[in-house]
Amino acid sequence: MGNQKFDCESCPSIKRTAGLYVHIPFCEAKCRYCGFYSEPIKNHAPQRLVSAIIRELGQYDHIETFQTVYIGGGSPSCLPAEQLLRLIREITSHWPKPEEFTIEVNPGQVNKGIFSQLRTAGVTRISIGAQSFNPDELTFLGRRHSVGDTGRAVEMARQAGFENIGLDLIFAIPHSTLSSWKYSLCSAIDLGVQHISAYALTYEEGTPLQKSVEAGEVAPVDEETDRQMYETTIDELEKAGFKQYEISNFAKPGFECKHNLNYWANKPYIGVGPAAGAYWNGKRTLNISDIKKYIEAIEQGKTVIAESETPDNTQIACETAVLNLRRRCGIILDEFEKQTGFDAMKLFAEPIGRYQNLGLIEATDGRLFLTRDALPIADSVLCDFSTT
Amino acid sequence: MSTELIRNFSIIAHIDHGKSTLADRIMEVTGLVSNREAKAQLLDDMDIERERGITIKASAVTMNYEHAGKTYMLNLIDTPGHVDFHYEVSRALTACEGALLVVDATQGVQAQTVANAYLATESGAELIGVINKVDLPSAQPEITAEEIEHVLGIKKQDCFRISAKTGMGVRELLDAVVTLLPPPPDDGDKPTAALVFDCICDDYRGVICYVRVFAGSLSVKQKIRFMGVARTHLITELGKFTPKMSPVDRLSAGEVGYVIANVRQLSDVTIGDTITDDSKPAEKPLPGYVPPMQMVFSDFYPGNNTDYPNLRLAFEKLALNDASFSFIPQNSPALGFGFRCGFLGLLHMEIVQERLERENNIDVVQTAPTVSYEVLTTDGRTLKIDSPADLPDVTQIEELREPFVRLEVITGTDSIGGIMKLAESRRCKLLKTDYLSQNRVILEYKAPLAEIVYDFYDLLKGVSHGYATMDYEFTGFEVGDLVKINILVNKIQVDALSLIVHRSVAENRGRKMLVRLRKAIPRHQFEIPLQVAIGGKIIARESIKPFRKDVTAKLYGGDVTRKMKVLKRQREGKKRMKNIGSVQIPQEAFMSILDSSD
Numbered sequence: 004m005g006n007q008k009f010d011c012e013s014c015p016s017i018k019r020t021a022g023l024y025v026h027i028p029f030c031e032a033k034c035r036y037c038g039f040y041s042e043p044i045k046n047h048a049p050q051r052l053v054s055a056i057i058r059e060l061g062q063y064d065h066i067e068t069f070q071t072v073y074i075g076g077g078s079p080s081c082l083p084a085e086q087l088l089r090l091i092r093e094i095t096s097h098w099p100k101p102e103e104f105t106i107e108v109n110p111g112q113v114n115k116g117i118f119s120q121l122r123t124a125g126v127t128r129i130s131i132g133a134q135s136f137n138p139d140e141l142t143f144l145g146r147r148h149s150v151g152d153t154g155r156a157v158e159m160a161r162q163a164g165f166e167n168i169g170l171d172l173i174f175a176i177p178h179s180t181l182s183s184w185k186y187s188l189c190s191a192i193d194l195g196v197q198h199i200s201a202y203a204l205t206y207e208e209g210t211p212l213q214k215s216v217e218a219g220e221v222a223p224v225d226e227e228t229d230r231q232m233y234e235t236t237i238d239e240l241e242k243a244g245f246k247q248y249e250i251s252n253f254a255k256p257g258f259e260c261k262h263n264l265n266y267w268a269n270k271p272y273i274g275v276g277p278a279a280g281a282y283w284n285g286k287r288t289l290n291i292s293d294i295k296k297y298i299e300a301i302e303q304g305k306t307v308i309a310e311s312e313t314p315d316n317t318q319i320a321c322e323t324a325v326l327n328l329r330r331r332c333g334i335i336l337d338e339f340e341k342q343t344g345f346d347a348m349k350l351f352a353e354p355i356g357r358y359q360n361l362g363l364i365e366a367t368d369g370r371l372f373l374t375r376d377a378l379p380i381a382d383s384v385l386c387d388f389s390t391t
Numbered sequence: 392m393s394t395e396l397i398r399n400f401s402i403i404a405h406i407d408h409g410k411s412t413l414a415d416r417i418m419e420v421t422g423l424v425s426n427r428e429a430k431a432q433l434l435d436d437m438d439i440e441r442e443r444g445i446t447i448k449a450s451a452v453t454m455n456y457e458h459a460g461k462t463y464m465l466n467l468i469d470t471p472g473h474v475d476f477h478y479e480v481s482r483a484l485t486a487c488e489g490a491l492l493v494v495d496a497t498q499g500v501q502a503q504t505v506a507n508a509y510l511a512t513e514s515g516a517e518l519i520g521v522i523n524k525v526d527l528p529s530a531q532p533e534i535t536a537e538e539i540e541h542v543l544g545i546k547k548q549d550c551f552r553i554s555a556k557t558g559m560g561v562r563e564l565l566d567a568v569v570t571l572l573p574p575p576p577d578d579g580d581k582p583t584a585a586l587v588f589d590c591i592c593d594d595y596r597g598v599i600c601y602v603r604v605f606a607g608s609l610s611v612k613q614k615i616r617f618m619g620v621a622r623t624h625l626i627t628e629l630g631k632f633t634p635k636m637s638p639v640d641r642l643s644a645g646e647v648g649y650v651i652a653n654v655r656q657l658s659d660v661t662i663g664d665t666i667t668d669d670s671k672p673a674e675k676p677l678p679g680y681v682p683p684m685q686m687v688f689s690d691f692y693p694g695n696n697t698d699y700p701n702l703r704l705a706f707e708k709l710a711l712n713d714a715s716f717s718f719i720p721q722n723s724p725a726l727g728f729g730f731r732c733g734f735l736g737l738l739h740m741e742i743v744q745e746r747l748e749r750e751n752n753i754d755v756v757q758t759a760p761t762v763s764y765e766v767l768t769t770d771g772r773t774l775k776i777d778s779p780a781d782l783p784d785v786t787q788i789e790e791l792r793e794p795f796v797r798l799e800v801i802t803g804t805d806s807i808g809g810i811m812k813l814a815e816s817r818r819c820k821l822l823k824t825d826y827l828s829q830n831r832v833i834l835e836y837k838a839p840l841a842e843i844v845y846d847f848y849d850l851l852k853g854v855s856h857g858y859a860t861m862d863y864e865f866t867g868f869e870v871g872d873l874v875k876i877n878i879l880v881n882k883i884q885v886d887a888l889s890l891i892v893h894r895s896v897a898e899n900r901g902r903k904m905l906v907r908l909r910k911a912i913p914r915h916q917f918e919i920p921l922q923v924a925i926g927g928k929i930i931a932r933e934s935i936k937p938f939r940k941d942v943t944a945k946l947y948g949g950d951v952t953r954k955m956k957v958l959k960r961q962r963e964g965k966k967r968m969k970n971i972g973s974v975q976i977p978q979e980a981f982m983s984i985l986d987s988s989d
Contacts, residue, residue, distance in 0.1 A: 024948060202944035251944050264950045280949025287952050312952055315510040322955055329946060361916060361973060380916050381942040382961065389958035 022265045023069040025056060026276035027079040028294055031112070032280050034145040035215075038172075038207025040278035040292045041077035047294055052277075053086045055301040057093050059275045064097065066273070071103045071262035078132075084117055088124055095125040103167075103261045104128055110156035111148030118163035126239040128260070129160045130198075136190035137183050140176045146328055150190075151293040157194045169198030174232045175224040184232045185239065192243040197258035201236045202251050203229060233379050250329050250381055267330050268353070269323040269342070277307075285319075286311045317391055320345045324388040329381070335371025346370060354387035374383070394577045394645035397585065398568050399466045399603065401483050403511060404493035405501035405860065407931040409523040413493060413555035414452075414469060420561050421454035423633060450589075451486075451601055451647050453631040458569045465568065466603075466647035468588070470507075479715065481510045482662070482680055486588045486603035486647065489517040489572030491564070492543070496522045496530035498828055500538040502862035508543045517572050520542070520550035521564060526557055539825045548662075575605075575645030583607030583668040585642070585650070586677050587617075590660050592711045596628075598654040599636075600667060601647075603754045605677055609666070615652060618676040618799055619664035624652035628889050662714040683715035684865055685733035686794070687760045687844055688777040690721055690887065691747075692729030694754030694966060699728050705751040706730060709743060716743055723780065725885050725971045726756070731777055734760070737844055756969045756978050759985045762841045762936040765792040765868045780886035782875050786925060793891075797822075800851065801833050802859035809854030810834065817842035818893060838863065839871065841891070845985050876901045878908065878921040878984070879929075883972045888984055897925050904984045905933045911980035912939050913964075919974055941943035 023027045029044040029052075030037075068212060072094055079087060088107075095104075105128040108120060118129070133153040135141050141150065146282065153170070160168050192200055196390035208212040216223040221335045224232075237247055245253040248265060252260065265272060278292040287309040291297045300307045320343040327334040333386045348355060348366065355371065358364035363377035363384050377384050404410040414586045454465045470483040484490060494504055511518050520539050525532045536547035551567060555559030589601040602609070609629055610693070616623045625728065628651040630638040654660055662678035693702045706718045717733040734740040740760055747755060765775040767790040768783060776782055782791075797818060802810055811834075817952045819838040826832050843863065851859050874897045878888035888908070892900050901923035908921055912935055919935040946954055968975040 022948075026949075091395045202938070203942075205944050226939045233940065250942060250946075263947060266946075266951075272948055274948060278949070280951070282948065282951070288951065289952075310952075318955075322951060325955065325958065326946070326951070355974060357970075363916060377916075379940050380940060382958065383916055383938050383941045386958040386961035386965075389955055389962055 009236070012212060021066065021069055021270065022071040022073065022262050022272035023063075023094070023101075024220075024262075024272060024274040025072070025074045025094070025141075026274065026279035026290075027052075027074060027076040027082060028080050028277045029076065030078045031081050031109070031147055032145070035211040036144055036204060036207070038205070038210050039077065042294055044081050049082050049086050051298055052294060053082070053090050055298045056090060056276050058301050060093065060097070060308060063273055063275075066098075069098045069101050069273070070099070071265060072101045072105070073262040076107060076129075078109045078112065079106055079153055080112040084120065084235075087117075088120055091121070091124040091126065097371050100125070101127075103128055105169075105260065105262055107132065108156065109148060110152040111146075113156050113159065115159045115163065118160045118165065122164045127165075128169065129165050130169040130171065130260075131156050131160070131196075132199075133170040133191065134173045135176065135179075137179070140179055140183065140187075141174075143176060143178065143298045144173065151299040154194060157196060161195075167198070168196045169200065169258075169260065170196050171202070173202050173204050175229045177221050177223060179224065179232075181231055181235065183229060185235060188236060188239050192240070192245075193244075198252070198254045198260060198321065199240060199245060200252050201233075201240075203233065230379050237375070237378070246331075248331050250378060264330075267326045269319070269326045285313055287314065316344060317350075319343055319376045320350055321389055321391065325385050328333070328371075328373055328385055328388065336369050336371060350391055351388055353363065354384070358384055358387075394575045394579070394643075395646040396461060397464045397466070397575055398489070398572050399468065399487045399575060399645070399647055400568055401470050401480075401487045401490045401511075401516070402493055403470055403480060403484075403490050403507040404523075405498070405503040407493070408492055408493050408495040408498065408501070408504070408979050409555045411469075411523075413491070413523065413553070413561070414467060416555050416558050416561050417465075417467060417565065418452060418454060418634065420558065420565060421456050423452065423454050450634075451632055452634045453647065454633075456565055458566055461475045463569050464646070465565070468647065470610070478505055481514060482588050484511055485573075485678075486586060487516050488575055489513075489519065489568070491519050491521050491568070492537060492539075492545070493521045493523050496524045496535045496536055497527050498531045498800065499531070499535050499831060500542055502799050502860035505542055505799065505801070505833070506862040507862070519564070519567055519571060522544040522550050522552045523550045523555050523914060526554040526559060533687065534828050539832070541827060542777075542825075542833070544661045551880050577643040577644065578606035579608060581606035581644075582671050582673040583609065583615075583666070584673040584677050585609055585666040586679075587662055587664045587666060588662065590711065592708060596651055598651075598660050598711070600650045600652075600654070600666070602642070602650050603647050604644050605608075606644050607668065607671075608641055609650060609795070610641045614669040615650075615666050616669045616672060617660065618667055618672070619665050619679065620659055623669045624654055624659075626650060626652045632943060641700040660711070669818065673771055679988050683735060685715070685717060686736050686762060686840060686865065687733070688731060688763060689733045689740060689760040690723065690726070690729050690731050690758040692723070692726045692756045692758075692776065692969060694756050694968070699751050701751065701753055702755070705747055705753060706732070707752075709746060713743070715739065717821065723886060725883070726758075726887055726969050730978055733777070737848075738959060741984050754966055756981065758981045759890070760845070761796050761891070762844060764794075764873070764891060766790070779875055779889035782889075782891065790870050791873045791891075793871045795866050795869050796838050796840050796843070796863040797866050798836040798843060798858055798861060798863045799833060800836070800861045801827065801831065802855050804830050804832055806855035806859060807832060807834070810851065810859060813847075813854055813862060814838070817847060819843070837866070837981070839893075840865070846987070874925055876904065877924045878904060879920075879924065880908075880912070880976065881919050881972050881974050882922075883974075884924075885971055887981060889909050890911040890984055898930055899979075900987060901925060902931045903987060903989075905931055907986055908980055909933045909935055909984035911983040912976055915974060917973075959986070 028041045030041045104126045106126050107130045109132050136150050138150055206216055240253045247253050248259050271283050277294050277297040279290045281288050288308045290307045291309045297307055323343050334347050365374055402410045450469045452467050456463045456465050468483045468486055470480045492508055522532050522535050532552050536550045539545050540547040551564045584606040585602040585604040587600045587602055593599055611626050611629055613626050628638055629642050631637050631648040642791050665676035667673040693699050710716050715735050718730040721729050721731045766774040766776055768787050769789050819836040822835045822837055824834050872894045872896050873891050874892045877884050905921050905923050918937045921933045922929050923931050968977045
């Protein structure tokens with residue numbers, strides 16, 4: 004496999020930006036692989052949570068603009084429509100017309116009407132949790148939607164006027180094969196979406212799936228197949244006109260997710276809602292991961308921050324390097340220096356030299372980036388950038 | 392004080408036969424410490440010694456003991472009990488007139504009992520036989536006494552039967568120390584001569600020398616000369632260990648104590664040196680020590696090259712408190728700057744290694760220990776080789792000689808078969824067998840040191856269900872049919888992974904080394920070929936498969952802190968590894984090549 008040159012139009016253009024993330028920790032039912040914080044919605048009063056989130060948003064009134072807004076979860080689409088719209092309108096009334104406004108939806112929880120309402124309310128981008136186009140894989144994952152739901156959701160979103168639609172897919176699901184994965188990929192391509200995220204299934208600590216693996220009831224896909232699936236993903240999607248711009252993310256030109264690019268640029272963002280993370284004023288914080296306690300804290304005027312860390316300058320440089328290197332465009336050296344105060348080539352001279360020799364890292368045109376060969380084993384390289 | 396009232400003695404014993412417990416009890420009986428203070432074995436003053444239940448350093452305490460209306464000064468000099476530390480035992484014995492030879496009544500005479508008794512006889516010390524643990528139900532004091540008489544020539548009726556644990560018989564034993572052991576010679580009026588038999592380095596006070604005054608005396612403010620290194624110093628403090636450091640004004644002939652004389656430089660003191668008066672020096676120094684015979688060598692490299700100066704400092708400090716340890720700088724093409732270290736044996740090596748890590752926060756990569764070899768080159772020179780890496784090319788070798796030892800194994804008769812088989816597989820030749828008693832036997836072998844120094848002891852314990860003990864003594868170098876095994880990692884020959892072995896087992900060992908290395912070297916981002924070569928010919932190969940998939944699928948805003956921690960942990964795992972070419976080789980890999988088991 005050649006280490007193709009990569010030129011990136013979208014990444015360097017990120018200026019002084021800030022993103023807003025809203026976490027909706029509700030699901031209809033928890034999927035067995037999911038490690039995010041969420042709870043079944045039937046145990047809670049959604050309007051109380053939405054009110055609390057709106058109150059938390061109030062703390063950021065002084066911020067003039069957010070370039071991007073992203074409502075994720077959990078499953079924001081399981082909120083009652085009026086609550087979801089109330090939240091969106093609240094956001095757009097303070098920060099009208101962000102460059103990108105994404106909402107994650109579960110294909111089993113949408114209809115024509117809601118897409119139109121979202122569109123009217125100011126949402127510009129839909130991210131659909133398709134995961135797989137093989138029914139038995141959806142069943143294995145514990146997903147409640149059907150393959151047909153995904154196709155219908157894409158179609159309805161398009162009819163409602165959305166021109167920026169993304170699909171999330173999962174590969175290396177136990178029992179899946181290279182051909183079953185190719186089938187999912189092609190189905191996603193055929194739906195004509197602008198963005199595809201393809202994630203290898205991760206066995207998150209504490210999930211029912213991880214426990215099943217530990218107990219020997221479920222066998223993960225072997226490493227070699229996992230690798231082949233990933234290589235196939237890159238090849239097939241590039242053939243179909245998608246460009247890989249991050250380890251797991253692919254987009255038609257101009258449709259890269261700006262909100263996520265902001266994370267990989269290690270630029271600031273606000274996060275509201277239970278378990279949401281933020282990086283603001285040099286501080287990384289995590290909100291309380293408990294809906295009840297979160298709501299109580301908001302209602303009593305207390306802080307909802309459960310964890311906080313202020314990375315020092317070297318730490319910031321390391322984090323920036325690790326995040327930047329996940330992008331195909333890698334570290335843009337002069338931006339990196341402006342942002343962190345460090346010359347990346349000097350700060351990481353040892354691993355850079357070593358990995359250049361191994362053909363895993365390249366430095367050209369003012370950029371330092373992982374080669375195609377490095378992508379499937381990126382962590383084994385990136386760990387050497389995690390400290391100096 | 393007349394030397395008539397002084398007794399200097401040691402306790403010598405096989406490991407675990409109760410030497411340290413007896414020392415504690417003696418200190419209690421003489422009123423030096425209370426039971427509570429004894430803190431389980433006072434003389435062992437290093438953590439590692441106490442944890443491993445062995446005594447590494449000779450220490451000394453001074454006690455008073457009343458006998459027949461007179462007060463005697465007893466100086467007890469402690470000795471180690473393991474095979475590696477013969478040298479320290481003989482050092483302690485030179486400072487004494489007598490020794491208590493302690494044998495566990497439940498175990499009988501063991502290999503180090505015999506070895507230590509020989510050392511005592513050589514140094515001219517009087518021996519008192521002591522049978523310990525007679526209070527235990529499984530004690531066999533009569534059989535033990537017979538063994539002592541048979542092997543060591545001490546009459547069985549002259550042996551003392553005691554329990555160091557309960558204190559039974561200890562008072563009688565101390566009476567015997569006074570009545571049976573000779574006092575030191577009364578040479579107080581001769582020119583001062585004091586033997587430095589040990590020293591320790593204190594961060595605040597500098598070097599503290601343990602001395603035995605043989606002639607004349609030492610006083611505070613006296614100007615003294617270390618005869619060997621020819622340096623003079625002023626004594627700032629003299630004292631005795633009681634067991635804490637208790638200052639005195641003077642140490643007279645026959646006495647044992649410590650000297651502090653503003654000695655800051657570690658290299659200014661040599662153990663075995665003689666201290667004399669600078670203005671009225673002794674004619675000649677006391678017979679010192681033959682430098683210890685180092686049996687095992689290993690290279691130490693700092694995991695991080697910038698730690699090199701720290702490693703040197705750490706070794707300098709260790710060397711002061713351990714005269715039998717040596718280190719010289721090395722520069723390996725593969726491993727960078729480090730040190731070649733010499734040890735008395737494998738246990739000694741492990742102790743140094745542990746102290747290095749415990750007392751200094753330095754990551755160290757250590758190569759597999761090796762014995763030293765002698766090479767006669769084709770141009771007639773004789774070289775001493777402490778590392779397989781230094782072996783000249785085959786074409787320049789006329790003779791390759793390896794060290795041999797006289798190995799003594801004491802065991803129950805029921806495990807003789809297993810031990811014979813083990814010894815045979817390690818090229819050992821049986822010289823003689825001698826029955827200690829009906830059920831126990833001494834086997835004497837001629838053995839190549841390289842075959843018994845690494846794992847032989849563990850295997851011996853295995854085949855004898857823990858009962859066999861061993862001791863060995865270097866006898867000389869002999870020509871052997873030896874070859875060097877070279878290992879190539881990613882096509883680069885790694886000197887630090889070379890091994891010298893007997894030709895008959897070379898191929899088999901080479902293959903095993905590859906299997907071990909394949910398991911010990913972690914996967915990399917590329918395939919790593921491993922090859923083994925004997926005499927320039929590749930005889931086997933293996934490969935370490937590369938990582939195929941190692942990447943976090945999702946990394947977004949809220950995951951950064953957690954993910955950075957995971958990556959840092961992954962990186963931590965690469966510490967204590969040495970980069971050779973582009974391959975990172977962990978510490979375990981260097982050691983794994985010695986594992987010859989199946």
